[in-house]
Amino acid sequence: MSLAVIDRNDVVLRGRLSAAPELRPLPSGDTLLVFKLVVRREDPRPRGPKSDVITCVSLLPALQRYAAAWTxxxxxxVEGSLQRRFWRTPTGTAVAYEVTCRRGRKVSRGAPRAAVETG
Structure with missing residues (x-):
């Protein structure tokens, strides 16, 4: 059986933006879109968290332009894949899980809006 059949890393999230999206310049010269979605848990425990804050990122210029209007x-x-990222800090290696987005759209509380899709 091929890995294409066994492995799958597809994430679809719908949530509320906790803050305005940011564009962060990277040392490589690329620009990274970063935003956080607050997503409610389906069945939260009575005394536990009722939502999660998920970091989402994208290097796609089309999605960066579209997200500039989000508030x-x-x-x-968003649609994308879950990835783990490592980087060095003065105290050692840090790690984070993020959703790398390939599509995104603002969901109107009325009619649905078109998604921005890139290859």
């Missing part, structure tokens, strides 16, 4: 509390839906 805090907008409801956004």
């Amino acid at each position: 805090p509390d907008d409801v956004v839906e």
Whole structure:
């Protein structure tokens, strides 16, 4: 059986933006879009967290341009893959899980809007 059949890393999230999206310049010269989605848990424990804050990123210029119009509390839906990223800090190696987005759209509370899709 091929790995294409066994492995799958597809994430779809719909949640509320906790803050305005940021564009962060990287040492490589690329620009990274970073935003955080607040996603409610389906069945939270009575005394536990009721939501999670998920970091989402994208290097895609089309999605970066589209996300520039998003504001805090907008409801956004994204598609992408879950990735683990490592980087060095003065105290050692740090790690984070992020959703690397390939599509994203603002979800209107009325009619659905078109998604931005890139290859």
